[in-house]
Amino acid sequence: MFDRPRTSSQPVPRRARVHAVRALTGTMVRTTLRDADGADPAAPSSLAALRAPGPEDHVKVFLPDPATGALHAPTLAPDGGLQRATGGVSVSREMTVRATRTVDGAAEVDVDWVRHDGGGPASAWAARAAVGDEIVLAGPASSLGVPTGIGRLTLVVDETGLPAAARWVDAVGADVPVTAIVEIGDDVDESFVEAELGRADVEILYRTDGPGQMVESVRSLGALDDDEYVVALGEAGELAAVRRCLRQDLGLGRDRATVAGYWRRGTVNLDPDAPLDPADPD
Known part of the structure; x- marks a missing residue:
């Protein structure tokens, strides 16, 4: 835990x-x-x-x-x-x-x-x-600090979550492997994302290729390590599906993941405490 x-x-x-x-x-x-x-x-x-x-x-x-x-x-x-x-x-x-x-x-x-x-x-x-x-x-x-005992870190973010993701890479130990799944718009340079995330192994998704890519990339990770921690930050609608996948498909408990919606399509100034999915507020 x-x-x-x-x-x-x-x-x-x-x-x-x-x-x-x-x-x-x-x-x-x-x-x-x-x-x-x-x-x-x-x-x-x-x-x-x-x-x-x-x-x-x-x-x-x-x-x-x-x-x-x-x-x-x-x-x-x-x-x-x-x-x-x-x-x-x-x-x-x-x-x-x-x-x-x-x-x-x-x-x-x-x-x-x-x-x-x-x-x-x-x-x-x-x-x-x-x-x-x-x-x-x-x-x-x-302020929420970094959990001790992380053996591997997986980041799932879009542009809005990129600043926090970059800080996560810097915050965990240099010996902790980091995988980053990043969804971006066509006007965002891949080289910038890779530079911000430093030593992380980065997978780039393009938003114009359609919705649902984040959750499919998370699902493709397969079974996660017992000491793996997941951080998912970005558009609330996309992350609702990511959270369900983490919980239901990959069996990740609440203590092993942080999932937060930073914005929502069609909503101005999303309340950061609002549930990702009003139908499934947990």
Whole structure:
């Protein structure tokens, strides 16, 4: 049985500005963030105080009002939760922390975005993000570490799960074999995916080839090793079938897999706590 250590903390809001923007591949963009001008780098609200040790750790990103450009920052409520600002539009999304580091004494945080044609305000913001733009990061409120005792890691992701998958590869021991099944759009470069996942053995699936490829690739793995752990992250509808396959066909218990929907076709701002399949919420 695998046990993932969990730590919790207050989701402190941190005002940040875009320090750099890098087009990664196709519709993917990386924003590098630093503290907003005038911030105290020693304060709990600085990016230097942000801790994201778990490979899937995410922050709630608050974006400017699409109509006015005003940024309505949340505050920390007395109960330790987040209180949204009143009197203005507050757009937020859950985003994976791709990397944190310190450069020339300044704390930096990387966040990778997937832009969608005809997407919502987050996709639109990422498409036009420029140096100097300001946003707010809140969290992470909790962190799940890597289970001890993993002998093999299997990743099943799409572009939205790629940042967390890359962190998983870095987080497990160098002696742990990693297999990655990655579904991408035609505008995503295979070489970028392979570079992000480093030493992993990568299988690329193209979304344009039709639905159901993820679950078929998982099924083709056959029996899994007793010390194998599976992480599946991406579109909720696809992953509902993957979870059923892991549980019913491959006999994997809940303690040996993490499956999370990061988005759902036809849904804007999917609740990360929503069940993958409302008809089968477990």
